[in-house]
Amino acid sequence: MTETILSVRDLRVTFETPDGPVSAVRGVNLDLKSGETLAIVGESGSGKSQTTMAMMGLLAANGRADGSVTYRGREILNIGERALNGIRGKKITMIFQEPMTSLDPLYRIGRQLAEPLRYHAGLSARAARPRILELLRLVGIPDPERRINSYPHELSGGQRQRVMIAMALANDPDILIADEPTTALDVTIQAQILELLADLQKRLGMAIVFITHDLGIVRRFADHVAVMRYGEVVEDGAAEALFAAPKHPYTQMLLDAEPEGRKEPPAEDAPALLTGDDVRVTFHLGGGLLAKPTPLHAVKGISVSLHEGQTIGVVGESGSGKSTLGRALLRLTESTGRVAWLGKELPEGIDAMRPYRRELQLVFQDPFGSLSPRMTVGQIITEGLLIHEPTLSRKDRARRADEALAEVGLDPSMRNRYPHEFSGGQRQRIAIARTMILRPRVIVLDEPTSALDRSVQKQIVTLLRDLQAKHSLSYVFISHDLSVVRALSDHIIVMKAGEIVEQGPTDAVFDAPRQDYTRALMAAALSTTRFRTAS
């Protein structure tokens, strides 16, 4: 017999801004039964996070929540900090997306874990210790006696998220709210954390509210799904039924948003444009007046050859050296080994490389960070022309900017706007327009779709494919997202710790991975088996 422990009725969240009130959540109704997993799915800006923030009384100062949220029959919305603190952190707890910033870097994790115990259970620091060790063991931190004295920076991202979970579990909560808990983690770690959550839920019998944009996770994890858009729940139902027969067009669109299709292979005799031979990159970390710096080998002797019209997909987890490889190929970071353009070795040094920069371009992951906030879109796009075609007149530059914007599917009249006025997908289009205006031949795409919503990802993938076909571009596509890589690449390089683990034609690598690491990566990213049944 399961009872409804949390019930949200007509929840509305409004933010007062200088431009008038903005409604983030418009009348949401949700029910959570004990021991159940409710997934709230939606793209960025759908109000899914604000819904839970309102429940927990964590809205920003200019936010206001109306409606009703009842926990076991008791109203908890807008009941004041003091009353709320009896429940939040004790009966309803929360874990956040960013494990790097959710822990205070100045305190040992043991002390941070003791905080909820001391506050809610009234335990002394000494009395809390056995409970902390138990919690650390529960979330699968190895060697808890030693780890209890670690600082957050001494732990990996996955371990930090485990500590956050341990903190949330400290007082045996009824409800755990997880706001994108795995988005910042690598796929294999992500799978481990979700496995842990599913296992803990089974053992402790708590309910989980799981906020995510990733339908793949939802399918494997949730019992009940609520799909949100523009602050409203557009569809709501049991997970299986919803995935089997989505009723609302928006849900269908989300389910279809998985990048699909394959790229046409390049011509057999396409010439090699960019070749790297035994490329090595070593960083020297730390070091001071007397201390010797420690060398970090980020890329350990990798050879690649990029042909005209080809896309090489580079996959690997964070820290595998895939971005560094991309930069070394563009001579943006110091490397040893040979990097050649059309058979001729590329020079080193800013000035010597400048003539080549035009044809070798780079697109970054974060469309929010890669555009200067104080330049108009027109200025951003035409900056390359100032460098490579300084004789162009102002008017010609404006015309070229219009063409480039039209090419990436943006309205040229947006030229005088600033980047912050655009959505993530539009900004990534601007970043692509900035490279396309120079008519390059090779573009290194460093996780260009990772920061974007699924449906936007699909559009960007399509755009990239169209541009490639039109201008016979060659891409080096760096990503940890295997489904996107599959849709774009001819050739796959799987990297781990600076080395190539496996490489080959896309389909061969995906259909028959030879190495354990590749198999683990594929399983974590593309599996559809439910977590709970796995444990």
Next chain:
Amino acid sequence: MTDATTNAAPSRSLWQDAWRRLRANRAAVTSLIVLIVLGLAGIFGPMISPHPYGQIYQQYVRVPPSLEAYPRAEEIEPAIESLIRRARVEAVGAEVEGQTATVAVRSDQPIDTRITRYFERSDQFTNPQLELADDGMTGTLTVTVDRNYFLLGTDNLGRDMLSRILIGVRISLAIGLLASAMALVLGVAYGAISGYLGGRVDNVMMRIVDILYSLPFIFFVILLLVFFGRSLFIIFIAIGATEWLDMARIVRGQTLSLKRREFVQAAEAMGATRSGILRRHIIPNALGPVIVFVTLLVPKAILAESLLSFLGLGVQDPMTSLGLLISEGAQNMRGAPWLLFGPAATLTVILFALNFLGDGLRDSLDPKER
């Protein structure tokens, strides 16, 4: 192109947009106008003022501010009488009629026509004319009453405060703005270059800043004055040369965080030159804190100047500055509060205006503010 009008739209730059946004900010525009008016008053005010800033009116020492002209009507007769007494003649009767006063004088001895000098030397009367009767013992003395307005009173030496404040505004604004401009240009360029190049260059450049930091300001100024002689120009240099150090550090800090941002890396990947990156990316994005700091720098420079003047290293009497006027006013606060009030109010207005303008500028340079 389907839409022909979009091609016609000229590209705008950050500065054009900033100017447009600044004009919409009422407080900033008002401040700008106030500063311009004060600046013009500082430049042209002393030229058109009836009282030269150095002129001493011995009869009007420490008179309070007033809209009435000095000498006041009831003071005219006593003043005439006292002058007549000093001239050792006898006044038979005095008549004041508008601007002119007529006095019948008499003496036992022939009257010396040079007694008009007493009136000439006085600040209250001009144009004395003595008409003597034939015997030389009686006569009529006609003088014009010299009406002077001291709207803000006079100081301890009898100098018009309004003229002194105007010249003070000129000196202080000039020092504040020029020294800040020097600190701005030097500090921003130095800090941005040091931060952007990083590594050993940064180390050497910042150690130079540290060394300059450790030089005592007064010692540095004395050194400069000894070498180059005392002049207003050296004071600009001295203040500017010490204030840019803070600016360089602030800008360097900003640059260090900015150069790791992806848009800077994107520009590098595009082949932008170092100076292009500094000009187009680093400096515009570091402007927010820089502008706030400049608005703090201007009053700092004004006060630094008054410290120097107080020590006898800055401007000297009869030239003055707001800082000097305030310190003189502070000493006479009890007996003559207007000596403090006038210059203090002026400085306050300048600082308020600078602050509002600085805030407005910072906001208008941030495209996210609409």
